[in-house]
Amino acid sequence: MARTRYAALAAAVALTALTGCGAADMTRQASPYAAAEGSRTVTLSVQSWVGAQANVAVAQYLLEHELGYRVDTVQIDEVPAWDALSQGRVDAILEDWGHPDQEKRYIDDKGTIERGGDLGVTGHIGWFVPTYFAEQHPDVTDWKNLNKYAEAFRTVESGGKGQLMDGSPSYVTNDKALVDSLGLDYQVVFAGSEAAQITQIKQFAKEQKPFLTYWYKPQWLFEKVPMTEVKLPAYKEGCDADPEKVACAYPHTPLQKFFNARFAEGGGDAAAFLKRFRWTTDMQNDVALMIAEQKLSPQEAAGRWVKDHESTWRAWLPS
Incomplete structure (x- = not known):
């Protein structure tokens, strides 16, 4: 999804008469x-x-x-x-x-x-942390401070770096380019689907663990798990033109x-x-x-x- 690239949600929530969906051309x-x-x-x-x-x-x-x-x-x-x-x-x-x-x-x-x-x-996509963690560590909401918290966001899957959780690898996002361009000590880890991502977010929240995730609005999950957006460098028209070198936030998209x-x-x-x-x-x-x-x-x-x-x-x- 996005003028740039946007994510999707709840692949497991099937509609009646829907065909299957995956990475292949459907x-x-x-x-x-x-x-x-x-x-x-x-x-x-x-x-x-x-x-x-x-x-x-x-x-x-x-x-x-x-x-x-x-x-x-x-x-x-x-x-x-x-x-x-x-x-x-x-x-x-x-x-x-x-x-x-x-x-x-x-x-x-x-x-x-x-x-x-x-x-x-x-619609708007961004990086989010749980509000309970942002309240404890207010400076985490500025991308310039993310490396300070890389260890807190580390998981088994992130290979010694902080984890930035994404949904399905079939969704087109700017996250890998952002990590590289901003010099962040993070690894993008795909949950596999948006449904799996929701499950993981809920589990982190239940255990009051810190996490950093790609997420978007509008999204009903904010009512269940309050999250606070991390401020990335301001979006300007054309800043995402080269998908390999994106170094700005996602836009707000009607x-x-x-x-x-x-x-x-x-x-x-x-x-x-x-x-x-x-x-x-x-x-x-x-x-x-x-x-x-x-x-x-x-x-x-x-x-x-x-x-x-x-x-x-x-x-x-x-x-």
Whole structure:
């Protein structure tokens, strides 16, 4: 995820009708219903983090229950999803954290994808420590002091250095470049998935142990494990242009929707609805929390949210 690179969450929180997801290109597993002209079917790409799943769950619920569409969902890694969208294998991506190279290729050059507008949520990635540790050691929140605490963050997996915990190695991040560029005595260690990362964070918190982790907002886990951001060198436009030499913080990114161009023009009520679909960070977190923490199915969570927020979603429906 990101104008730079962003992470995902809760790969283990599966959606009904989702295909599997991993490092391989999943575009060949896309729905046969995508771009089916004249049919009342929609295929939505679902990224593996739970906020993206929350978007799709609510959109699917309303498309099916209010507009009478059949909705198919396909889980695809964030970059391959652009190729799937371009080819019409899926109709829409509802949460993108910024891929300017893909936008240039498919929107500006090929014209096979169109912008679908703001989701209404602003995303931000950063490095975080547990608030209980930050309160004990306030200077840890400045990156210049991280080497001072490298030993405290050391784990068996970090090879004698401090551990910077990331999620899945399939997610594109700046963390290795940041460690190198800033001269930090840390090793990036991948938990394996965002679900595994959440489990590890919860375990550290239960034991009141220090940890340094790549994490992001919006994210429901902050309600369960309060975390404080470490200040990295300020983000400036273009400071992350060379992925090998990034030495700045991640940006704050208004999350965007993207549609297959044919669907954007000929998708009828479904396309009109998805263009108007726009909610808040708190709304997304409410649904995400129900899915990831309360263990409701995505459609159960969406149904509860829809029941309580009619004044919001009514405005998304085509007039």
